[in-house]
Amino acid sequence: MTEFEDDAPTDSASDCMYERHAVGLRAYLIKSLRDPELAEDVLQQTFRKYEEERRKRSLAGGIQSAEEQSRQSSSNNGLSVGWLYRVAQNEVAQRKRSETRWNNHRQRLGLFVSQMQRASHDELVAAEQAQLVRAALKQLPAALRDVVELRVLEDLKFAEIAEHLDIPLGTVLSRMNRALAALKRALRGIDLDS
Structure with missing residues (x-):
């Protein structure tokens, strides 16, 4: 049966x-x-x-x-x-x-898992890139590093940075320019847009 x-x-x-x-x-x-x-x-x-x-x-x-x-x-x-x-x-x-x-x-x-994996990957890449930028920033001379930190981290305007550091505005702008060039050289070959 x-x-x-x-x-x-x-x-x-x-x-x-x-x-x-x-x-x-x-x-x-x-x-x-x-x-x-x-x-x-x-x-x-x-x-x-x-x-x-x-x-x-x-x-x-x-x-x-x-x-x-x-x-x-x-x-x-x-x-x-x-x-x-x-x-x-x-x-x-x-x-x-x-x-x-x-x-x-x-x-x-499946979509959720793939998004989570992508998000995890993106977060890891972003964290790694941030670490590389911090390391490159630490290699800058103190005068250049101060200008970058005040502009990027403190979000101060260049005139405010000049007033805060008690230096001329032109000096702040040239230090920022030199700092960006040094960071660009230090981070060459690293894709920071990912």
Whole structure:
């Protein structure tokens, strides 16, 4: 006995419905899902729901004998072939929605991971570049380094730097020019735009 035979309907009305419509329903599901194993799972789930609904309706409307139920084979307590296909179609739609959600989740997760890796890489590169610039800045003479630090780190204007250091504005500008040239030489070959 296969695992699917265990799930097959157990009474004569269900057996009759299964025998009459399982082949067509399976073909519909294979065409819709393009996966025979998944189609078989959905087929079994559809007949499981059929059996549950049939039992629920039987209890609600009084229990009928198997003979009376088989006489109502076209409707089976109001459960028609259309009902079976509608349940199967709903199951297919649910599986496809789940698959789409999972694929979207996987894509978003992949995008997030790649952004994090890129961000980590960018942060490491930026930190390394900052370290190289700090090292080059330390190599400058104190007079040049002071002008650069006040301009870049303190964000002072050149006139404010001249006032702060008590030196002429022209001297501040020439020191800044010489400091930038020295930094450019020290950092030659290093791509600071990355």
